[in-house]
Amino acid sequence: MNDSFEPQPALQPPFAGKIMLVGIGPGSVEHMTGRARAAIAEADVVIGYVTYIKLVADLIEGKEIIRKSMTEELDRAVSALEAARAGKKVALISSGDAGVYGMAGPTYEVLFQSGWTPDEAVQVEIIPGASALNSCAALVGAPLTHDFCAISLSDLLTPWPTIARRLDAVAMADFVVALYNPKSGRRTRQIVEAQRLFLRHRRADTPVAIVKSAYRRRENIVFTTLDRMADAEIGMLSTVLIGNSNTFVRNGLMVTPRGYANKYDMEEGGATRDGERAGRSLSTGLLGWLETLQAERAAGASVDILAARHRLPADYIRDTLAEPWNDEVATEGEGEA
Amino acid sequence: MNDSFEPQPALQPPFAGKIMLVGIGPGSVEHMTGRARAAIAEADVVIGYVTYIKLVADLIEGKEIIRKSMTEELDRAVSALEAARAGKKVALISSGDAGVYGMAGPTYEVLFQSGWTPDEAVQVEIIPGASALNSCAALVGAPLTHDFCAISLSDLLTPWPTIARRLDAVAMADFVVALYNPKSGRRTRQIVEAQRLFLRHRRADTPVAIVKSAYRRRENIVFTTLDRMADAEIGMLSTVLIGNSNTFVRNGLMVTPRGYANKYDMEEGGATRDGERAGRSLSTGLLGWLETLQAERAAGASVDILAARHRLPADYIRDTLAEPWNDEVATEGEGEA
Numbered sequence: 124m125n126d127s128f129e130p131q132p133a134l135q136p137p138f139a140g141k142i143m144l145v146g147i148g149p150g151s152v153e154h155m156t157g158r159a160r161a162a163i164a165e166a167d168v169v170i171g172y173v174t175y176i177k178l179v180a181d182l183i184e185g186k187e188i189i190r191k192s193m194t195e196e197l198d199r200a201v202s203a204l205e206a207a208r209a210g211k212k213v214a215l216i217s218s219g220d221a222g223v224y225g226m227a228g229p230t231y232e233v234l235f236q237s238g239w240t241p242d243e244a245v246q247v248e249i250i251p252g253a254s255a256l257n258s259c260a261a262l263v264g265a266p267l268t269h270d271f272c273a274i275s276l277s278d279l280l281t282p283w284p285t286i287a288r289r290l291d292a293v294a295m296a297d298f299v300v301a302l303y304n305p306k307s308g309r310r311t312r313q314i315v316e317a318q319r320l321f322l323r324h325r326r327a328d329t330p331v332a333i334v335k336s337a338y339r340r341r342e343n344i345v346f347t348t349l350d351r352m353a354d355a356e357i358g359m360l361s362t363v364l365i366g367n368s369n370t371f372v373r374n375g376l377m378v379t380p381r382g383y384a385n386k387y388d389m390e391e392g393g394a395t396r397d398g399e400r401a402g403r404s405l406s407t408g409l410l411g412w413l414e415t416l417q418a419e420r421a422a423g424a425s426v427d428i429l430a431a432r433h434r435l436p437a438d439y440i441r442d443t444l445a446e447p448w449n450d451e452v453a454t455e456g457e458g459e460a
Numbered sequence: 461m462n463d464s465f466e467p468q469p470a471l472q473p474p475f476a477g478k479i480m481l482v483g484i485g486p487g488s489v490e491h492m493t494g495r496a497r498a499a500i501a502e503a504d505v506v507i508g509y510v511t512y513i514k515l516v517a518d519l520i521e522g523k524e525i526i527r528k529s530m531t532e533e534l535d536r537a538v539s540a541l542e543a544a545r546a547g548k549k550v551a552l553i554s555s556g557d558a559g560v561y562g563m564a565g566p567t568y569e570v571l572f573q574s575g576w577t578p579d580e581a582v583q584v585e586i587i588p589g590a591s592a593l594n595s596c597a598a599l600v601g602a603p604l605t606h607d608f609c610a611i612s613l614s615d616l617l618t619p620w621p622t623i624a625r626r627l628d629a630v631a632m633a634d635f636v637v638a639l640y641n642p643k644s645g646r647r648t649r650q651i652v653e654a655q656r657l658f659l660r661h662r663r664a665d666t667p668v669a670i671v672k673s674a675y676r677r678r679e680n681i682v683f684t685t686l687d688r689m690a691d692a693e694i695g696m697l698s699t700v701l702i703g704n705s706n707t708f709v710r711n712g713l714m715v716t717p718r719g720y721a722n723k724y725d726m727e728e729g730g731a732t733r734d735g736e737r738a739g740r741s742l743s744t745g746l747l748g749w750l751e752t753l754q755a756e757r758a759a760g761a762s763v764d765i766l767a768a769r770h771r772l773p774a775d776y777i778r779d780t781l782a783e784p785w786n787d788e789v790a791t792e793g794e795g796e797a
Binding site for chain 1: 483489492493494497498533557559560561562564566567572577578586587588589594595597602603607609610611612616617618619621622624625630632633634635646647649650653657660710715716718719722723724730739740742744745746747748770771775776
């Protein structure tokens, strides 16, 4: 136990300090939340990467400002803790959301390392904001209407095989993907590798949007396709959005359908398709699929054939067929009518 | 071409209508953005699921309100378009972010179906907000500090094999995962299946947080583990956060490390580890990994052995080794010193 990390019992609320991890959203003041503005207003000290400090310049007059460079994340957290233990209120600013590749993680790591616990007088508050994927999506259309992933291509803290494995998995499983930190002056090959891994599973004409500086002065949006993605201008302020197999671009808008066409005939005024019911699971939903699986098995299909047909692991198919509750399925399904 | 879908040239700005897709964040007014509040304030008509309308009750006095039930998403979009074509400003309200499983997708689908184009007098604006995963993460600690996915377990519009394939892929590739729509009165087995698919790849004691009604009156947070996840109380207002293999819970906070420990010795005051440099890619980053791969190949390892060792597809390993630019790698890496 390190004595220098002991809480200071003399400082109790309202005299105790506080660390507020503020997500300021894309960067324009109108897209900050009320709580984010209030947190910066009540702070004695504001700490952040220089670019983010500039984005909130109108809110921080007269405050102590600690500007840090991009790579000094742990330093920022240490400075915040020191100021808070001295009784100050500290706003630690992240663009987007403080929890998404932001300062929330490094701050808790530093706090735990120092012996801090939530019982200590220094309180911590995380103030959520719209992250880059939300802001970029809002500008290009509606790409995130279905399941999506965020992957950082930065290998400054993550081994490349980990990143490559993730790219491969989500390309195969047909997620919409937001690539954070896609490219920098030094890191130029990661986006080429990402493209290569994606092209193993996805069509060359899969829609891609590259959004730079969303909602800021130099905002720039480029639509392209997966096979041309790596040739586009991409930098540190870019987020790359790769559509799934259903994503389309129409009239300059990138949209991922939610799946209404699976249930409703969109051409015919929205009539419900045969075998489907509004407000209920699809006929190919879990219970319907379990019935199909059992019927196919009963008709003689092997576990391996079923695994290949449904593109799922053989042991999952086998376990699913072996579950005792399969008998209830048909009954329960019918009971919902 | 359908004449009834023709734009109405008589209505031009400022008389033309507008559809504003407003993400209100978790639901408490202080976590709304300035632009979201302004959009609701300037709207003539406010449309939304009844629960969301209640959340902004103080902002909508005197406005035309159209309340819709949960399953009437397409109806909401149609109502919005009708009102906008009649020259009204319409705020279509989503909780969280309008783009994440929200109204942005269905609205564009309905607009395109009706023949709308961005050149039409009716304008569309999407106003980003913090989505459920941001809000829930802020309350439980810092679970989203590394790559993550959002998957909806609802099979009302998505076939189960698609959902299962995604669960399997991201469990294998070690993403942090946010499960949206994890369970409802009718859909109780999906969360059990999700657990089963995850347990094929992840440790039984993987941390899981279940967050209900984040930042609302009945907010409730439960920490559990993957092997107990399906036994916890989960409902329509819950989001389930499943950690990756590095995520830990300490002092009631769920944290996913960003990876500083790969580069810095966190116990030794943050000294840089041997072979690593601040501000540079890891020695196991892309360029370092490519060198390793070539060295291992030169030492006699087959493509299949390398694929198994690095847990990546054999054809990716083979293509990577065959790339002509492998020669540059060492040079470029050294040039960065």
